[in-house]
Amino acid sequence: MIDVIRVSGGYGRKDVLQDISFAVKPGEFLGILGPNGSGKTTLLKMLSGSITPRSGEVLLECRSVGSYQTKELARKVAALPQKTEQAFSFTVEETVQFGRYAYQSGLFRQLTGEDHDIVKRVMKQTDILRFAKKSIHELSGGEQQRVYVAQALAQEPRYLLLDEPTSFLDLSFQKSLLDLMKQETVASKLAVIGVFHDVNIASLYCDRLLLLKDGKAEVLDRPEAALSADRIKRVYHTDITALDHPQRANPQFTIKAKTIPEKAEPLFLKERIEQYLPRGITFSADRPLRVLSSEEGFAWRRKLVFDSGNNSGWPQDMSTVEQETLFIQHDCKLADCHIVSESNDLCIIGMKDAKGRFIIWVVVGGCLHDGQFVKVISATAKAAAQHRVFCSDVLIASTHSGRLPDQSILLTQIQDQTAACVKALKN
Numbered sequence: 001m002i003d004v005i006r007v008s009g010g011y012g013r014k015d016v017l018q019d020i021s022f023a024v025k026p027g028e029f030l031g032i033l034g035p036n037g038s039g040k041t042t043l044l045k046m047l048s049g050s051i052t053p054r055s056g057e058v059l060l061e062c063r064s065v066g067s068y069q070t071k072e073l074a075r076k077v078a079a080l081p082q083k084t085e086q087a088f089s090f091t092v093e094e095t096v097q098f099g100r101y102a103y104q105s106g107l108f109r110q111l112t113g114e115d116h117d118i119v120k121r122v123m124k125q126t127d128i129l130r131f132a133k134k135s136i137h138e139l140s141g142g143e144q145q146r147v148y149v150a151q152a153l154a155q156e157p158r159y160l161l162l163d164e165p166t167s168f169l170d171l172s173f174q175k176s177l178l179d180l181m182k183q184e185t186v187a188s189k190l191a192v193i194g195v196f197h198d199v200n201i202a203s204l205y206c207d208r209l210l211l212l213k214d215g216k217a218e219v220l221d222r223p224e225a226a227l228s229a230d231r232i233k234r235v236y237h238t239d240i241t242a243l244d245h246p247q248r249a250n251p252q253f254t255i256k257a258k259t260i261p262e263k264a265e266p267l268f269l270k271e272r273i274e275q276y277l278p279r280g281i282t283f284s285a286d287r288p289l290r291v292l293s294s295e296e297g298f299a300w301r302r303k304l305v306f307d308s309g310n311n312s313g314w315p316q317d318m319s320t321v322e323q324e325t326l327f328i329q330h331d332c333k334l335a336d337c338h339i340v341s342e343s344n345d346l347c348i349i350g351m352k353d354a355k356g357r358f359i360i361w362v363v364v365g366g367c368l369h370d371g372q373f374v375k376v377i378s379a380t381a382k383a384a385a386q387h388r389v390f391c392s393d394v395l396i397a398s399t400h401s402g403r404l405p406d407q408s409i410l411l412t413q414i415q416d417q418t419a420a421c422v423k424a425l426k427n
Contacts, residue, residue, distance in 0.1 A: 049073060160181070203223040204223075240255055279334070291397045333353065348361070372410075
């Protein structure tokens with residue numbers, strides 16, 4: 001176990017870190033987050049023993065990290081820095097073999113058969129075996145990063161310290177590397193402590209997160225408890241939006257890009273709606289709409305197509321349009337369609353099929369958060385129910401830009417216009 005006990009210190013007389021305490025057990029993946037200058041790399045250097053705290057103590061298996069001899073420490077702790085420079089042009093295989101230095105003895109320090117097996121295994125794990133005889137200088141930055149990860153794993157450490165481990169790596173290897181780290185924490189009880197800039201990746205892979213702000217611990221907890229939109233905004237001083245991951249409880253975030261005002265035509269011009277009864281109806285927008293539908297859940301689309309035919313009118317090559325168009329197929333022809341649009345902020349499109357089932361589309365010009373989408377569906381269904389009509393399908397679309405509409409006013413407008421639409425379709 002690594003125990004960090006009330007550690008303070010940094011470089012010279014300046015304390016970069018102040019009163020930091022935590023413990024990391026075997027088999028745990030701890031992520032360290034924080035803005036630039038918050039002390040993340042300094043803390044990692046204290047854990048590796050390269051910086052001595054001014055006060056407090058770092059214990060490695062009940063001994064001070066500073067009390068270990070170099071080779072003795074290397075058998076327990078491996079560190080992967082942000083950037084590794086290699087002056088000599090060793091091959092990839094030779095570079096990975098340096099990870100076995102702590103296990104070699106004697107004047108000539110020959111590699112054993114076991115050493116060769118371990119080197120080959122970690123090179124396979126990190127997908128660099130094909131580069132074995134190449135010079136390290138012939139590789140790209142991302143490929144070199146893989147080599148140094150393999151070198152660290154070749155030490156067979158109990159504790160692995162990673163400083164921005166996914167730097168220079170493409171998306172595929174970011175995932176494969178972190179999958180490997182996570183797998184090793186389970187299979188080999190390896191304790192991994194990693195510094196991350198990417199909050200989303202840290203949230204997905206780490207068991208706990210230590211969030212630093214101005215050299216102090218802001219929070220230390222599980223990702224779902226440690227990360228919130230308000231906390232991220234406060235620590236990083238930037239506007240973000242919290243997102244729900246589709247498969248995990250781990251929180252995710254996206255930055256809010258500055259919106260540059262553009263001149264745009266009103267969203268709900270008549271020519272944007274095309275009826276071709278009894279087949280269907282289309283709605284086209286000059287900007288992406290965030291859509292919630294029973295067909296795809298949440299998605300971004302510029303065009304909505306409702307078709308009750310046999311797809312004969314749809315494009316032959318769907319791949320050219322499917323990313324911008326939501327196609328909804330129905331098993332019955334449309335008997336009628338009615339549109340209510342009293343302003344440029346709201347449009348209700350009501351459809352009734354030959355079996356008497358109602359389909360309602362609600363298109364809002366404005367920004368809706370996820371909870372409001374659900375409330376809009378409820379308001380729409382409620383308005384239809386007041387006229388004893390059951391909606392077989394409700395679709396909500398929003399420009400997701402501009403102002404956030406007043407919720408009570410919006411829901412009242414939706415109920416009133418939906419009611420008017422349903423009443424017209426019933427008559």
